[in-house]
Amino acid sequence: MRIVLTGASGRIGAAAARRLVGAPGVQLRLVGRSLDRLPRIEGAEVAQAEFSDAAACRAAFAGADALLLVSAGEAADRLDQHRIAIEAATEAGVGHVVYTSFLGASEDAGFTLARDHGATEQLLRGSGLAWTLLRDSFYADVLLDFAGPDRVIRGPGGTGRCAFVSRRDVAEVAAAVLRDPAPWAGRTLDLTGPVAVSFAEAALLMTRARGEEYEFVDETLAEARASRAPYGAPDWQVDAWISTYTAIADGELDVVGGGVEEVLGRPPRTLEQAVAEPL
Template identity: 35%
Template sequence: MVKIAITGVTGHLGGIVSKLCKKNGIEVRNLARNVEKAKKLGFSNVFKSTYDKSEDTVKSLEGIDVLFMVSGSENPNRVQQHKDFIDAAKMAKVSHVIYLSFYNASKNSVFTLGRDHYATEEYIKENGFKYTFLRDNFYADFFVDMCREYGEIKGPAGNGKVSVVVRSDVSEVVAKILENPEKWENQTLNMTGPEELTMNEIVKIVSEHFGKEIKYTNETVKEAYESRKIWKAEQWEYDSWVSTYTAIAQGEQSGISCDIEKVLGRRATSLSEYLKNL
């Protein structure tokens, strides 16, 4: 029997994947930085594990065949933390890493955090693991939350298009792959929604759903950096926030994949369908 471990169970996506696996009768080992928090959230078989290569982390991965790895929390040292964790997986003799990556990740991604994902993918391959890379586009959930919280979307996306994906679709894909990981070895799957949308189209759909006007302000790059100064942050954070939109403007987030349908046997959820189910 294949032994599976899941990271990030106290976070949104990792937690959903773990619960789906339990519902589907797949036994998993839950990995968490904070074991008590994970247990309070209702997870069992929890092991202490951090994105490092400490003794605890190596021990948490011993006996595991397949590791589902969500990316670590955003910080300037994230790539090194990922590499340390991958080193720990190698020490523990994990054979297959399923990594939640990013759509069109490359060393030159306009979206700055896409470069972190590319570096992580490369390190997994360099270390001889069997791999499955799930390349998420931006989440529809993210843009809807922004509309609800601020009543607008601001950013230098121009008329660029993005094939937003619903987070729960990605969770279902991971859980389905964990039913038979061997089938998906050494593949890269693109996680997109079924349509490409501009920011103006997104706010129009969300406005119609909530019955109130939500605007899109197409900022210049300079205006975008300036408007985000209301939040105290480091330069790399400002860069990632603004490049979310410049990546869309430059076409890196456009394109539609059928990989969700290939795994789940149904079409990916559209933004309108997502809103209906809120």
């Protein structure tokens, strides 16, 4: 069985690949934009491809019984990249695609980047490929990046709640589904943590887990734009960053899904566990 993993130089793709090392009868192929950044895994094939390069994707995906399609990074043309990659997977005869989507993905999702995910899901459904959708909640360990060196999470999140999921859990679920995709064909799995918490509660849990104080500052929309202005990002990207918080404030991410336990047979990691040992 040949399993091909895109985004293999990223945290989810690399972690999923490592969990497949030594699986009986499995041949791994790691795909990334730069061969130099791919993890060194003995016996694994490597291929260089960007989603925008149809020919490179077809070559990288050829012979894949299962393909992990890790969503592209934030970009104005991300949906176009996904379309090219899915068309390449179809043309390459991929057996099954496992796509890292987002919780509540749809054309009118409050988190603006989830709209691309919703459109990508529709592309997969119409592709003729076998597929499984992993709808991840926001990653718990990314809260450490949000907090930064001053350990303050800032954004218009209000008292909304989110069941932040561990990236380790997402990688383990992806690896398990790739190893035996047939039972999960046509399934949409909500991958979340075990309980939904507010940003203020998350900061308290992070403080307990890491032994250093974290804080949440609830910004207004105007304050959120002002605090992100120094990055010089385009408007669509700033809107996406801010919608991370407003989608939670509006209750859209107050969902506890059963996907992690259904696939792995154990409860998902807690937020404390995720930030204590980030991926």
